[in-house]
Amino acid sequence: MDADPISSAEAGPARRDAERTRAEILEVAVSEFCEHGFDGTRVDAIAAKTRTTKRMIYYYFSSKEQLYVAALEFVYASIRSAEQEVDVAHLEPVAAIRRIAELTFDHHEAHPDFLRLITMENMHRARHIRQLSSLVSMNTPAVDRIATILERGRASGDFVRKIDAVDVHMLISSFCFFRVANQHTFGALFHRNLTDVALADHYRAMVGDLVVEYLTSDGDRTAPTVALAGPATRGAARRRARR
Amino acid sequence: MDADPISSAEAGPARRDAERTRAEILEVAVSEFCEHGFDGTRVDAIAAKTRTTKRMIYYYFSSKEQLYVAALEFVYASIRSAEQEVDVAHLEPVAAIRRIAELTFDHHEAHPDFLRLITMENMHRARHIRQLSSLVSMNTPAVDRIATILERGRASGDFVRKIDAVDVHMLISSFCFFRVANQHTFGALFHRNLTDVALADHYRAMVGDLVVEYLTSDGDRTAPTVALAGPATRGAARRRARR
DNA sequence: GTCCTAACGTACTAGATCGTTCATTGAGTG
DNA sequence: CACTCAATGAACGATCTAGTACGTTAGGAC
Numbered sequence: 001m002d003a004d005p006i007s008s009a010e011a012g013p014a015r016r017d018a019e020r021t022r023a024e025i026l027e028v029a030v031s032e033f034c035e036h037g038f039d040g041t042r043v044d045a046i047a048a049k050t051r052t053t054k055r056m057i058y059y060y061f062s063s064k065e066q067l068y069v070a071a072l073e074f075v076y077a078s079i080r081s082a083e084q085e086v087d088v089a090h091l092e093p094v095a096a097i098r099r100i101a102e103l104t105f106d107h108h109e110a111h112p113d114f115l116r117l118i119t120m121e122n123m124h125r126a127r128h129i130r131q132l133s134s135l136v137s138m139n140t141p142a143v144d145r146i147a148t149i150l151e152r153g154r155a156s157g158d159f160v161r162k163i164d165a166v167d168v169h170m171l172i173s174s175f176c177f178f179r180v181a182n183q184h185t186f187g188a189l190f191h192r193n194l195t196d197v198a199l200a201d202h203y204r205a206m207v208g209d210l211v212v213e214y215l216t217s218d219g220d221r222t223a224p225t226v227a228l229a230g231p232a233t234r235g236a237a238r239r240r241a242r243r
Numbered sequence: 244m245d246a247d248p249i250s251s252a253e254a255g256p257a258r259r260d261a262e263r264t265r266a267e268i269l270e271v272a273v274s275e276f277c278e279h280g281f282d283g284t285r286v287d288a289i290a291a292k293t294r295t296t297k298r299m300i301y302y303y304f305s306s307k308e309q310l311y312v313a314a315l316e317f318v319y320a321s322i323r324s325a326e327q328e329v330d331v332a333h334l335e336p337v338a339a340i341r342r343i344a345e346l347t348f349d350h351h352e353a354h355p356d357f358l359r360l361i362t363m364e365n366m367h368r369a370r371h372i373r374q375l376s377s378l379v380s381m382n383t384p385a386v387d388r389i390a391t392i393l394e395r396g397r398a399s400g401d402f403v404r405k406i407d408a409v410d411v412h413m414l415i416s417s418f419c420f421f422r423v424a425n426q427h428t429f430g431a432l433f434h435r436n437l438t439d440v441a442l443a444d445h446y447r448a449m450v451g452d453l454v455v456e457y458l459t460s461d462g463d464r465t466a467p468t469v470a471l472a473g474p475a476t477r478g479a480a481r482r483r484a485r486r
Numbered sequence: 487g488t489c490c491t492a493a494c495g496t497a498c499t500a501g502a503t504c505g506t507t508c509a510t511t512g513a514g515t516g
Numbered sequence: 517c518a519c520t521c522a523a524t525g526a527a528c529g530a531t532c533t534a535g536t537a538c539g540t541t542a543g544g545a546c
Contacts, residue, residue: 016493016542037366039282043534053495058535118428119362123280126427139432163449166435171453174421175414182420184369185361189382192409206406209462210414210453217460219452259512259523286504296525301505 022060024050029071034113037120038068069128072117079114080138093153097215098208100146101172105204108176115181143169153215160218168211175207265303267293272314277356280363281311312371315360322357323381326350336396340458341451343389344415348447351419358424386412396458403461411454418450
């Protein structure tokens with residue numbers, strides 16, 4: 001048992017294994033920072049949950065803050081590497097953008113810890129994440145994919161809305177992010193569990209509908225807020241026209 | 244000068260004024276908790292920014308945690324009292340829901356500190372806010388107003404989407420919330436300042452368009468994600484029909 | 487074997503931090 | 517004016533916490 005050379009992360013003693021020690025510290029640090037935030041996390045608590053000591057945390061990461069940055073980068077990298085580069089090129093523009101929305105939805109659902117770290121970084125006004133310039137390049141593909149779909153959709157005539165890819169990304173993200181990140185206060189104040197598994201399909205469809213309806217309309221009918229006459233008539237006319 | 248009986252919150256000494264002392268502690272506590280979070284805030288730091296001492300914080304609020312809860316409640320109450328009960332009954336359903344969206348947008352824009360506290364509460368999994376049952380009743384009017392508009396909209400034929408008021412509120416809030424709360428990481432990763440004043444009108448119009456287009460469509464055209472034929476044709480047909 | 491060094495552990499420190507103790511003061515009351 | 521008590525302040529203490537000093541061990545090189 002104790003002679004097992006290929007010990008799992010939790011099992012064997014595996015003494016003098018720098019890689020494993022470092023990795024274990026990082027793994028525990030991620031979960032502690034996610035749960036308690038930077039200020040709420042205790043270095044001693046991290047050490048206690050590893051099979052090594054606090055000394056090693058400083059040996060490998062120098063300071064609590066550098067450990068935090070390393071944890072941030074680690075989570076970001078693992079999220080991104082896990083994200084399979086889904087191909088939506090074969091889909092019609094409308095179906096493609098809906099697919100992107102649904103993938104974003106699933107991504108947020110699958111990584112609540114990631115969202116917590118992002119949230120914390122915003123509390124810190126992105127002080128740490130700015131140090132990780134590598135993260136910028138990780139996000140451009142996502143926007144580029146949307147940009148391609150938008151171009152195709154405009155060419156086909158499906159998308160008439162004037163909007164760029166960054167805003168579409170923001171629109172999709174905002175819905176998916178809020179649902180997960182604000183579930184607790186929303187649940188407390190409105191008695192609705194946004195992450196109820198029975199509602200997952202409902203909200204996944206909703207974000208798709210949302211972005212599709214937005215992109216396939218041009219807003220000329222609804223733009224003037226102060227218009228007093230017409231909306232009802234126009235709305236009715238539209239429904240008839242769509243039958 | 245020092246005899247001024249109606250001293251402002253910052254001016255006169257006003258010794259032995261329980262109300263004022265308590266209020267000043269609360270005010271400073273709000274700003275400190277907003278800035279540094281619960282764990283990041285130092286009771287000594289709060290005391291130092293008031294004209295009284297730490298002793299008084301414990302005299303009036305018993306503990307750091309109870310002070311935090313009091314700060315949370317105070318912010319919530321002041322936000323709500325400042326929110327004028329806007330009348331949208333005279334507006335057509337489409338214009339009314341757009342107005343609600345725009346008001347929500349402005350509300351989020353005007354109260355970033357409030358958003359920070361909400362965010363922190365979600366980090367705490369709403370542990371503190373659950374103690375404040377009074378807050379629930381503060382939020383029902385907002386949802387009720389939306390519900391009324393939805394009913395009117397369905398009656399007039401403008402709104403054909405099947406959705407309830409809570410989800411509409413969530414949809415609007417998610418966009419407005421994300422834009423402000425996640426501005427820092429979003430700016431760092433996508434090089435777009437979501438709170439740039441030059442973009443405020445753009446995003447305010449966007450959230451209005453978003454909710455209006457969503458409610459005035461029924462989604463039957465776009466529901467089947469996997470449908471391979473049709474979207475482009477239908478999209479073109481729709482544009483023609485709307486001319 | 488012995489030498490070297492990366493990897494590791496124990497025990498500690500200096501300062502921070504929440505909360506308290508104890509004494510005092512001022513404003514209202516009779 | 518004396519009395520009372522809410523309101524207040526200075527200083528302290530127990531504990532916690534990030535970070536360190538110093539010694540030890542394992543494992544490879546030769």
